[in-house]
Amino acid sequence: MLHIAVGVLRRGSEVLISQRLAGKPGAGQWEFPGGKLEPGETVTQALRRELAEELGVEVLDHQPLMRLVHQYPDRTVLLDTWLVNRWKQEPSGREGQATRWCPVEALSTAGLLAADQPLVAALQWPACYAFTPDHWSANDLLSIRQQLATSAVLTRLRLPRLSDTAYRDLVLRLLDSGVQRLAVDRTEIDWAAAAAAERLILHLPGHALESAGSQAPAWAGGCVVSCHDQKTSQQAAQWGAQTLVIGSARRTATHPDRLPAGWSELRRLADGAGLPCYAIGGLTPRDLSVARRAGCFAVAGIRGFWPRSA
Structure with a gap:
C-alpha cells in the first residue's frame, strides 16, 4: 500500500x-x-x-x-x-x-x-455532530432554536417519544426559524411532500441498510450512516452515504455496559471506510484533535455537545 x-x-x-x-x-x-x-x-x-x-x-x-x-x-x-x-x-x-x-x-x-472526492465532505460537513438526548421534548429544541440557527454544529433529531406528526411539525418549525443543519431519522415521513428533503440530512443506523433500497435517496443534504464494523461501513459506502458515524471510542453514560471499540479500532474502521467518519462514544468537541489523529475528521455525541446538562 x-x-x-x-x-x-x-x-x-x-x-x-x-x-x-x-x-x-x-x-x-x-x-x-x-x-x-x-x-x-x-x-x-x-x-x-x-x-x-x-x-x-x-x-x-x-x-x-x-x-x-x-x-x-x-x-x-x-x-x-x-x-x-x-x-x-x-x-x-x-x-x-x-x-x-x-x-x-x-x-x-x-x-x-x-x-x-471523500475529502470534499470532510471539508463541507460540520466538525461537530450533536445528537439530541432521548428524553428531550419538542419544547426543549424550540427553546434553543435561535442558538441552533447560528450554530456551526450539525444536529441529529432522535426524539423517540414524538409521534411522526409531532416530529415532522417540529422539524418544519425549526427550519422556518432558520436552523439549517438538521439530520432526521424518520424515513416513514414524506419529507419531499413537506418540501423539506432539500434542506435536511438523512441519518440511518447501519441495520436499516437492509431495507433502505439499493442506493441512497437523492437528499440534497446527503446521507450519514452509523456503523460499528467494517462490513457495515463498506455497505454504507456502496449504498451511497456521504459520511459515517463510527464508534465507540470510549465507554459512555448512555451505554455503560457496552465495551468500547477504542481508538485503535476506530482508526482501522476509518482507514478502511473510504468515507469521512465522525467518531462517537464518550466524546466532546474538545476531542476533535484526538479523533483526527485516529483518522476521523469530526466528532459526534450527546452529553458533551449541549449548552446545558443532557
Whole structure:
C-alpha cells in the first residue's frame, strides 16, 4: 500500500487545488497536492517536503484532517490528509502544474480525482455532530432554536417519544426559524411532500441498510450512516452515504455496559471506510484533535455537545 501525505491549504473559505499534468494518471483532473512517503520519512516530513517541492511553500502550521484508503485498479493508496492553515511564500505550481483557489462549497463540481472526492465532505460537513438526548421534548429544541440557527454544529433529531406528526411539525418549525443543519431519522415521513428533503440530512443506523433500497435517496443534504464494523461501513459506502458515524471510542453514560471499540479500532474502521467518519462514544468537541489523529475528521455525541446538562 502506498502511503500518501496530502495537504489541504486553506485560506478563509477557499482551498488550493492543483491540476494533474499530461502523461500522469488522471491528467487534467484536479487534486489536493501531496505525494508518497519516502523510506524512513514520517508523514509530516513527507508533507513538508512535497508541498515545498510542488508549491514552493514552507508549512508553518498543520493538523490532521482524516485518513482513507482508496483502491485503484492496479494499486491501493492510503491518503493521510492534513489541514495546512499557515505557510510561508505564495503557493504556485513549481512543477508546471496549474493551481487555483477553489471555494469549499464548489469542490463537488471542481473535477477532483475520485480518490479526493471523500475529502470534499470532510471539508463541507460540520466538525461537530450533536445528537439530541432521548428524553428531550419538542419544547426543549424550540427553546434553543435561535442558538441552533447560528450554530456551526450539525444536529441529529432522535426524539423517540414524538409521534411522526409531532416530529415532522417540529422539524418544519425549526427550519422556518432558520436552523439549517438538521439530520432526521424518520424515513416513514414524506419529507419531499413537506418540501423539506432539500434542506435536511438523512441519518440511518447501519441495520436499516437492509431495507433502505439499493442506493441512497437523492437528499440534497446527503446521507450519514452509523456503523460499528467494517462490513457495515463498506455497505454504507456502496449504498451511497456521504459520511459515517463510527464508534465507540470510549465507554459512555448512555451505554455503560457496552465495551468500547477504542481508538485503535476506530482508526482501522476509518482507514478502511473510504468515507469521512465522525467518531462517537464518550466524546466532546474538545476531542476533535484526538479523533483526527485516529483518522476521523469530526466528532459526534450527546452529553458533551449541549449548552446545558443532557
